[in-house]
Amino acid sequence: MLLLLSPIIVLAALAIAAPFFAKMGGRIAGYVLAIVPAAFFLVFASQLGPVTHGGAIEASADWIPAIGLGLDLRLDSLSLLFALLITGIGSLVLLYAADDLAEEPLQGRFFSYLIGFMVSMLGLVLSDNLLLTFIFWELTSITSYLLIGFNHDKTDSRKSALQALLVTGIGGLIMLAGLIMLGEIAGTNRISEIIALTTSGAIDPTTHALYVPAVLCILLGCFTKSAQFPFHFWLPNAMAAPSPVSAYLHSSTMVKAGVFLLARLNPTLAGSDLWFWALTGFGCVTMLVGAYLATRQVYLKKLLAYSTVSSLGIMVMFLGIGGDYGTTAAVAYIFAHALFKGTLFLVAGSITHMTGTKNAEQLGLLRTAMPLTAIGAAIGALSMAGVPPFNGFIAKELLLAASLKTDHKLLFTFLTFTAAAWTVFISFMIGWRVFFAKPDTDREPLPKEPREAPPAMWVGPLVLSAFALIAGVAPSLFAEPLIHGTIDSVKHVDPAYAAAHAGEAHAHKPMFFWYYLSKLDSLALWLSLAAIGVGFAWYKMRRDWKRFTQPIANLEPQLAPESWYFRIFDWTMDGAKWQTRMLQNGQLSLYIKTIVAAVIAVGWWAVWRTSDSLSHTFAEGVFMTPNALEVILAALIIIPAIIVTRLSNRLAAIATLGVVGYAIALVFVMFGAPDVAMTQFSIETLTVIIFVLVLASLPRFQNFERRPGRIFDAAISIAFGALMTSLVMVSNSEQVTSIAGATADPISRQFAQTAYLEAQGKNIVNVILVDFRGTDTLGEIFVLGLAAVGVFTLLTMRKRDDKKPLSRDSQTGATA
Amino acid sequence: MKRTGPSPSIILRTGARLLMAPLLLLSLVILFQGHNEPGGGFVGGLVAAAAVALYSMAFGTQPARKLVRFELFHIIGIGLLLAVGSGVFGLVVEGAFLKGIWTSFDIAGLGTLKISNITTFDIGVYMTVVGVILTFIFSLEEASEVGVMPRSVPNMKPKQEGTSA
Numbered sequence A: 001m002l003l004l005l006s007p008i009i010v011l012a013a014l015a016i017a018a019p020f021f022a023k024m025g026g027r028i029a030g031y032v033l034a035i036v037p038a039a040f041f042l043v044f045a046s047q048l049g050p051v052t053h054g055g056a057i058e059a060s061a062d063w064i065p066a067i068g069l070g071l072d073l074r075l076d077s078l079s080l081l082f083a084l085l086i087t088g089i090g091s092l093v094l095l096y097a098a099d100d101l102a103e104e105p106l107q108g109r110f111f112s113y114l115i116g117f118m119v120s121m122l123g124l125v126l127s128d129n130l131l132l133t134f135i136f137w138e139l140t141s142i143t144s145y146l147l148i149g150f151n152h153d154k155t156d157s158r159k160s161a162l163q164a165l166l167v168t169g170i171g172g173l174i175m176l177a178g179l180i181m182l183g184e185i186a187g188t189n190r191i192s193e194i195i196a197l198t199t200s201g202a203i204d205p206t207t208h209a210l211y212v213p214a215v216l217c218i219l220l221g222c223f224t225k226s227a228q229f230p231f232h233f234w235l236p237n238a239m240a241a242p243s244p245v246s247a248y249l250h251s252s253t254m255v256k257a258g259v260f261l262l263a264r265l266n267p268t269l270a271g272s273d274l275w276f277w278a279l280t281g282f283g284c285v286t287m288l289v290g291a292y293l294a295t296r297q298v299y300l301k302k303l304l305a306y307s308t309v310s311s312l313g314i315m316v317m318f319l320g321i322g323g324d325y326g327t328t329a330a331v332a333y334i335f336a337h338a339l340f341k342g343t344l345f346l347v348a349g350s351i352t353h354m355t356g357t358k359n360a361e362q363l364g365l366l367r368t369a370m371p372l373t374a375i376g377a378a379i380g381a382l383s384m385a386g387v388p389p390f391n392g393f394i395a396k397e398l399l400l401a402a403s404l405k406t407d408h409k410l411l412f413t414f415l416t417f418t419a420a421a422w423t424v425f426i427s428f429m430i431g432w433r434v435f436f437a438k439p440d441t442d443r444e445p446l447p448k449e450p451r452e453a454p455p456a457m458w459v460g461p462l463v464l465s466a467f468a469l470i471a472g473v474a475p476s477l478f479a480e481p482l483i484h485g486t487i488d489s490v491k492h493v494d495p496a497y498a499a500a501h502a503g504e505a506h507a508h509k510p511m512f513f514w515y516y517l518s519k520l521d522s523l524a525l526w527l528s529l530a531a532i533g534v535g536f537a538w539y540k541m542r543r544d545w546k547r548f549t550q551p552i553a554n555l556e557p558q559l560a561p562e563s564w565y566f567r568i569f570d571w572t573m574d575g576a577k578w579q580t581r582m583l584q585n586g587q588l589s590l591y592i593k594t595i596v597a598a599v600i601a602v603g604w605w606a607v608w609r610t611s612d613s614l615s616h617t618f619a620e621g622v623f624m625t626p627n628a629l630e631v632i633l634a635a636l637i638i639i640p641a642i643i644v645t646r647l648s649n650r651l652a653a654i655a656t657l658g659v660v661g662y663a664i665a666l667v668f669v670m671f672g673a674p675d676v677a678m679t680q681f682s683i684e685t686l687t688v689i690i691f692v693l694v695l696a697s698l699p700r701f702q703n704f705e706r707r708p709g710r711i712f713d714a715a716i717s718i719a720f721g722a723l724m725t726s727l728v729m730v731s732n733s734e735q736v737t738s739i740a741g742a743t744a745d746p747i748s749r750q751f752a753q754t755a756y757l758e759a760q761g762k763n764i765v766n767v768i769l770v771d772f773r774g775t776d777t778l779g780e781i782f783v784l785g786l787a788a789v790g791v792f793t794l795l796t797m798r799k800r801d802d803k804k805p806l807s808r809d810s811q812t813g814a815t816a
Numbered sequence B: 001m002k003r004t005g006p007s008p009s010i011i012l013r014t015g016a017r018l019l020m021a022p023l024l025l026l027s028l029v030i031l032f033q034g035h036n037e038p039g040g041g042f043v044g045g046l047v048a049a050a051a052v053a054l055y056s057m058a059f060g061t062q063p064a065r066k067l068v069r070f071e072l073f074h075i076i077g078i079g080l081l082l083a084v085g086s087g088v089f090g091l092v093v094e095g096a097f098l099k100g101i102w103t104s105f106d107i108a109g110l111g112t113l114k115i116s117n118i119t120t121f122d123i124g125v126y127m128t129v130v131g132v133i134l135t136f137i138f139s140l141e142e143a144s145e146v147g148v149m150p151r152s153v154p155n156m157k158p159k160q161e162g163t164s165a
Helices: A002-025 A027-046 A048-052 A077-100 A107-126 A130-148 A155-186 A191-199 A211-225 A234-240 A243-252 A256-269 A273-295 A300-321 A323-355 A371-385 A391-404 A409-433 A455-473 A479-490 A495-500 A513-517 A523-540 A542-559 A561-583 A588-609 A611-620 A628-646 A650-670 A674-695 A707-732 A747-759 A764-772 A774-801 A808-815 B010-033 B041-059 B061-068 B072-094 B117-146
Strands: A057-064 A069-075 B102-107 B111-116
Touching (some): A002 A057, A002 A069, A027 A048, A027 A077, A048 A077, A048 A479, A069 A077, A069 A107, A069 A130, A077 A107, A077 A243, A077 A256, A077 A323, A077 A455, A077 A479, A107 A130, A107 A243, A107 A256, A130 A155, A130 A243, A130 A256, A155 A211, A155 A234, A155 A256, A155 A561, A191 A256, A191 A495, A211 A256, A234 A243, A234 A300, A243 A300, A243 A323, A256 A300, A256 A323, A256 A479, A273 A300, A273 A409, A273 A542, A300 A323, A300 A391, A300 A409, A323 A371, A323 A391, A323 A409, A323 A455, A323 A479, A371 A391, A371 A409, A391 A409, A391 A455, A391 A513, A409 A523, A523 A542, A542 A561, A561 A588, A628 A650, A674 A764, A674 B041, A674 B117, A764 A774, A764 B117, A774 B072, A774 B117, B010 B041, B010 B117, B041 B061, B041 B117, B061 B117, B072 B117
Antiparallel strands (some): A057 A069, B102 B111
8 A cells, every 4th residue: 555655645745845945956956856756666576576477566555446446556567667667757857957947947746746746656656546547647748748738938838738729628627528438347446356257257348338439538548648640740749849758758658658558458448440440550550650650750859759649659550450460569669669769858958958949950979078978878779779789679670570470561661661761761860860970061059068968867868778788688677577477467368268268377578688689580670671771772862752642742731630620629629719709799688688598498308308297396286376565565566566667767667676585585584484584684784785885886877778679578488487497396295207207206305304313403594405415515705805805905905006097988978 | 866965764774773782692502502402603693694784785885894994805704714724723623624623611501512614614604794784785786886887767967076187
């Protein structure tokens, strides 16, 4: 329990405290803050042995049991893999940010956001509850929004942040619907239970009626989050964020949230054609589009961003291919990618920080000035290109091998090979072009004379690239158990197959580079080496390639999916303007009409659906002959109500309405509701007082409405009165029919029975207000409090700003 | 013209002074008997606010504010805190937000006093309502006293105190 909860609680506290630390210690604060996630990294690492052997750690506590939302946490291999990446890379990134953003006055706030994101992400991967997953999912979207928009004085940052939030946020909301449907299919929101039910064959989600909508909704959430085509555009734009953010959120962690959730739910949802084709199809297109767009970039971070889009496509595609090969390839690639892409993003940040330029073509031979950064960059690039002995090589081998095993091997292998070659191209751009190739002779001078980055900024790339090396040459240390364990938690196993092969030991593929390098008869190996050659050739001919693809690039503004984002955005804004013009034109009577009309529509719908209770009321014969007092009261209500519509003097109108109000209060008295009567009397009195205060300041009463408008107003009023009458009759019925069609005793009876027993009160009205419906009352008094703030501000702000009358118009209106 | 300060009517002033104490007492009675007899925090708060409103009409808002003694927003804030706190108390002790927890004391010669976090919740409602209604009334009254609000009488320049246009 403590193991899983403490990182979340401690880091959340740290996120709140970070600005204070930064105020005290500046750059040192960043170093100190980095220790905390590093410590949790070690804690998680210590669980490597037991967890990867199937011993998941669980913890859970109730939160809102009524909707199946619990604080259910679970650490299995997949969660562990991500938890290690989040805390490990997070710690390095904090360290890096301490120096990279040393000049930033709001560094404390930055730390706060970054750690806040860390908590959300950690919660997401540890969550074992569908709804809890959603909560953390949205928290990552929000923290990401804050981080992308961190340079909030730049329009680009703000726009990109909003774009990322809208795309991933809308996807997330749709995903919520999918998660709820999945919970309905399985009958529980506990993810581990759902998986257990599916793998044991107790339920088969793929045959459930809700399967298709659930999968579509969940996929939409995952695809937007993990920047799959056609939602990929937000990710390159998110590069407006500071480099540590790009390295952390937009390469190694947040964008993988979608992939993570797909992997998490893969054992349950896979096994259908829909799942297979949606994942492989979108993944494959994303892989190619991302890689292709990357080859046209020269700015380091954009280059890496598009290559990340491509990598995310690869992960999704191979999860979709599934089976032993596909799953192994996907998991190995997720792991390898986090290490090399994290490295390269940090390197790209350092380059820009130390040289002042982002353009790869302007750089060259940086190895002499930045030797340590160059080592990190070289290893990262080699791993990305798939050169042995780094673990990127193993991942690429597995990808090619898996595509060779599919039913459509020619197609998939060709496409994977193309993407691999383009990835090699990108590796040369950042690893070779910048650090080892000679700079162009005609380049512009660099804004800054390059120097080696400060230690905190090269430590990150070096540590990450060291892991990439160790994972390849000494896999048994951590890479192999972690990857093998994760494959077990991700792989979809057909229940029938599992039953037939129960008890058999399952052999995983080794993760040692030599194992793959020595298989000289394997086609995958030769393809992998060929990809390096092709990629290099492509790199050499990049100028021709750019010229060749220019016509396609010219079409992008019209073709790109991003243009649809802008179109929909504009339509929404136009729609908002239109409805504001229609509904909120500044004329108060229209506002009231709108509200009342909406209530009438909804209310009559409810009455119509429950018309059974209405007829019940009639059948019960509740109508009695009124006595004289009742007739007088009715007259006291109806006659002033009619008179008030004919008056053109405000004071008279208010006084007349007061008569209606007091008469209604008398009705309450007569029918045994002294509480309500008392409230009504007080409200009437105070209303008159407040009206009198305002009255002196209002212009002369004028009615702008013409005859048809007045008839319409009368119709609305009558419909509303009829609605209230029907509602009263419905609620007085002995048998209430709910909107869903079920009949039940009216709730008032239950209140009457339990008021004294459960809430120790004899006054049912009050017991309802403060106990049964206490939370409603709480909400209401908060609204009241806000109204007071509003009134106070409106009146006193004017007092301070200018002492002119509230509105000139009202005066001229009065004189006219 | 809008008056400022005390009302010229001696009847109003004397009446307001006389009615003040009984009305406030009544509002407290309404508040506390609410659980078993007609009443409750909301109505009680309205009655108390009406009493103070009457006083402010008789003597002006400044004396009325002095009578209340506390900042209205403090009253609202503390009322809301009390209401939320009562809810959280139920959450912490019984595991459900706003769950009522009752204790009773025997007071010699008077009977049994039952008290609970629901009582404090109702007190919170009372305070909030008093604060909110008085904010409405005082703000409006003061706005017209200072001359912020326009006059209904046309062709007359609003009185501008302290500043020249």
